Amino acid sequence: MFTFIDDFLNKTTMFRLLAYYLGALLTIAAVFSALHILPYDPINVLMSAGFLVAISWLSNAIFARLRGVPINAESSLITGLILALIIAPKMPDANVLLLAGSAILAIASKYIINIRGKHIFNPVAFGAAAAAIIFSQSATWWIGGNIPMTAFVGLGGILVVRKIRRADLVLSFLAVALAGTLAYMRADTSTLFNSTWNIFTHTPLLFFAFVMITEPLTTPPQRMGRILYGSFVGLLFVPWVHIGSLYFTPELALLAGNMLSYAISPKFKALLQLNDLRKIATDTYEFVFSGEVPAFKPGQYAEWTLTAPSSDARGNRRHFTLASSPTEPDVRIGVKFYAKPSSYKTFLADFKAGTTILVGNIAGDFVLPKRHDKKLAFIAGGIGVTPFRSMVKYMVDRKEKRDAVLLYSNKTEGEIAYKDVFDAAQAAGIGFRAVYTLTEPNISPGWTGQRGFIDTAMIAREMPDYQERTFYISGPRSMVDAFKKTLRHMGVSRFKIKTDYFPGFA
Numbered sequence: 090m091f092t093f094i095d096d097f098l099n100k101t102t103m104f105r106l107l108a109y110y111l112g113a114l115l116t117i118a119a120v121f122s123a124l125h126i127l128p129y130d131p132i133n134v135l136m137s138a139g140f141l142v143a144i145s146w147l148s149n150a151i152f153a154r155l156r157g158v159p160i161n162a163e164s165s166l167i168t169g170l171i172l173a174l175i176i177a178p179k180m181p182d183a184n185v186l187l188l189a190g191s192a193i194l195a196i197a198s199k200y201i202i203n204i205r206g207k208h209i210f211n212p213v214a215f216g217a218a219a220a221a222i223i224f225s226q227s228a229t230w231w232i233g234g235n236i237p238m239t240a241f242v243g244l245g246g247i248l249v250v251r252k253i254r255r256a257d258l259v260l261s262f263l264a265v266a267l268a269g270t271l272a273y274m275r276a277d278t279s280t281l282f283n284s285t286w287n288i289f290t291h292t293p294l295l296f297f298a299f300v301m302i303t304e305p306l307t308t309p310p311q312r313m314g315r316i317l318y319g320s321f322v323g324l325l326f327v328p329w330v331h332i333g334s335l336y337f338t339p340e341l342a343l344l345a346g347n348m349l350s351y352a353i354s355p356k357f358k359a360l361l362q363l364n365d366l367r368k369i370a371t372d373t374y375e376f377v378f379s380g381e382v383p384a385f386k387p388g389q390y391a392e393w394t395l396t397a398p399s400s401d402a403r404g405n406r407r408h409f410t411l412a413s414s415p416t417e418p419d420v421r422i423g424v425k426f427y428a429k430p431s432s433y434k435t436f437l438a439d440f441k442a443g444t445t446i447l448v449g450n451i452a453g454d455f456v457l458p459k460r461h462d463k464k465l466a467f468i469a470g471g472i473g474v475t476p477f478r479s480m481v482k483y484m485v486d487r488k489e490k491r492d493a494v495l496l497y498s499n500k501t502e503g504e505i506a507y508k509d510v511f512d513a514a515q516a517a518g519i520g521f522r523a524v525y526t527l528t529e530p531n532i533s534p535g536w537t538g539q540r541g542f543i544d545t546a547m548i549a550r551e552m553p554d555y556q557e558r559t560f561y562i563s564g565p566r567s568m569v570d571a572f573k574k575t576l577r578h579m580g581v582s583r584f585k586i587k588t589d590y591f592p593g594f595a
Contacts, residue, residue: 233293246299
């Protein structure tokens with residue numbers, strides 16, 4: 090069951106998944122309204138949604154053209170759909186100023202209120218809050234205030250969180266918001282269950298947690314930052330929290346949290362230019378870009394947006410690990426091209442020198458430990474080796490001595506990427522060692538490396554002290570999950586296993 094779900098999630102970008110989720114909620118709400126389960130007119134539900142999506146798309150196209158940046162149709166679609174789910178559904182002609190104003194203000198906030206090309210505020214929260222001030226009509230958050238929709242909001246939201254791996258953020262928000270609201274309601278042991286049920290079914294808590302607070306471009310990239318951010322917004326979400334006469338609505342709570350997020354983790358967007366493109370393994374290429382990118386840690390990833398629209402369902406945004414080290418002047422990514430590639434990779438394959446791409450939202454906790462005396466074990470499959478290229482190059486350039494062993498698996502010798510970097514690191518005397526293994530049945534007699542899949546025997550043989558090491562696993566989700574189970578079976582503590590969710594394999 091979970092394998093089927095994960096396979097579906099792996100084939101869908103987080104932006105497209107969110108659009109599916111929001112569209113499904115609107116469709117279900119319209120059906121329930123037609124059946125008189127919800128107190129709305131189904132025509133109004135669909136018409137207001139269509140109007141908001143159209144205004145959002147048009148506004149986004151205009152602002153993007155004025156600023157000379159790529160038009161992201163997915164972003165405007167999601168903005169319009171969320172607004173449709175939080176603003177009471179009425180016919181556009183009866184509510185035209187509020188609907189149009191909230192959509193235009195939401196999109197405008199991304200292009201006008203930004204620093205270094207990166208918006209500070211959640212667009213929907215800003216649009217709803219600004220429209221409430223201008224038109225004296227607040228968002229009702231109607232999708233989260235009724236029992237019939239609770240299950241659909243919750244089930245779809247869990248899929249979104251599983252895809253984006255932000256359970257730490259969502260759970261910290263829910264814990265603080267729920268505890269604070271129960272305290273406000275003065276719930277005791279006799280009323281705890283009913284009070285909790287009412288919070289989940291009569292407030293926008295779940296929708297806010299799964300959709301609003303998880304917006305990636307205004308979220309701290311590091312785990313502790315996300316927990317702090319979620320807890321802070323959760324506190325402001327509680328009804329009794331106020332500053333003087335100002336009581337926080339959900340959108341105001343999120344805007345305040347956005348300011349905290351920016352303060353603890355400044356964001357950016359930058360336009361990079363392709364300098365070089367070289368083949369580094371079978372069907373695998375390294376793209377080398379120049380441009381201004383702020384400090385990052387070896388092993389982190391970034392969001393890469395094409396400057397031309399993508400034609401297939403996966404859109405024009407992807408996440409790729411930064412294969413370059415912070416010590417290098419350029420920015421590198423390694424990309425594996427498979428048969429029948431997406432339109433994104435088809436466009437990427439045609440890049441020429443001077444072609445530009447938009448990069449932003451650097452994130453990830455798959456980074457080297459601060460302590461140099463910790464023993465490390467890197468396990469990689471295929472192009473999942475890119476974060477280790479970044480880490481190892483950083484270690485060499487900084488002359489950092491670390492006891493680190495890389496177990497790197499591929500089908501054929503020609504598929505080994507960055508072997509030159511790893512071999513040079515072994516010769517540099519920094520304590521790093523690379524072990525290559527091939528899994529194809531017919532291996533050249535001249536091959537001197539390991540043969541077969543990485544298993545318990547190989548791990549124990551190459552690292553007899555494996556229980557003392559911290560393991561880093563990078564590759565396709567199926568491989569990562571399999572190695573987590575293997576290591577746990579070998580007695581490795583789960584606290585010594587770090588995994589990298591690498592969404593760039595399709």
